Amino acid sequence: MDVCVSLAKVEEAYKHEKQTKAAIWEAVQLLSLNDLTYGMEAADEETDENSVLPAMNIIWPYLILCLKNKVSVAVIRKCLLNMLHKSVQIGGGDFFVHRFQNDGHTIWNLLTSSPFRRKPMLSNEKRILLPYRSNSITSEEPMAEVSSQKIQAAVLDMITTICSDKRTSSALQTVLKKVSGIVVGVACSSMAGLKDASVRALSGLACIDSGLTWLLLADILLFPE
Structure with a gap:
């Protein structure tokens, strides 16, 4: 009888031990979670809200190099352009002002590439100030041009996204x-595949500057070549 009572007490103690261990483990997890939360909040307070900017500062030269590289396939360029306009949205436009000023021509040149072919400049021809005046638009759209148009549409969509927010338009x-x-020039061209994207970008x-936009439109519509 005493043996049975002792075994019952041991069994009861074992159950209490399991419950105690579970309670201690739950408390440890709760405290650890609170410490982790406090640590993350402290880290958020210490770090810059736009933590993407230091990374973009490092990546930028390589991004431009990849966009310049004619060997890069269309899908890579589209991914890079998508990453770029997402970065502008996150980091704000001010960070990219000088970068677009110094290296932006690599991006904008994608809009003037094939099927927009440059006319050869004659020796006695005056240099034209407006960029779209020097583009010759071909009516052909061979299969090789489809990838170029997709890249150009991506550039136009990026411009639209940047312009749509005062925080990024700078x-x-x-x-x-x-x-x-x-x-x-693209919007007034005969390239149907880029019409919608270019009109959105133009809008x-x-x-940002409606006067400039209307002036350029009037120049090309009222005084066509």
Whole structure:
């Protein structure tokens, strides 16, 4: 009988031990979670809200190099452009002002590449100031041009996204005339595949400077070549 009572007590103690261990483990996890939360909040307070900017500062030269590389396939360029406009959205436009001013021509040149072919400049021909005036648009759209148009549409969508937010639109302030001129040229061209994207980009640019946009449109519509 005493043996049975002892075994019962041991069994009861074992159950209490298990319950105690479970309670201690739960308390440890709860405290650890609180410490982790406090640590993350402290880290958030200490670090810059736009932590993407230091990374973009390092990545930028390689990004431009990849966009310049003619060997890069279309899907890679589209991914890079998508990453770029997401970075502008996160980091704000001010960070990209000088970068677009110094290296933006690599991006905008994608809009003037094939099927927009440059006319050869004659020796006695005056240099034309408006960028779209020097583009010759071909009516052909061979299969090889489909990839180029997808990249150009990605550039136009990026411009639209940047223009749509006052926080990001400042990125284009030093290149607004050049970009507007190129987009006007694309919008007024015969390239049906880029029509919608270019009109959206043009509408976005008009939100920044409507006077410039209308002036460029009037120039090409009223005084066609």
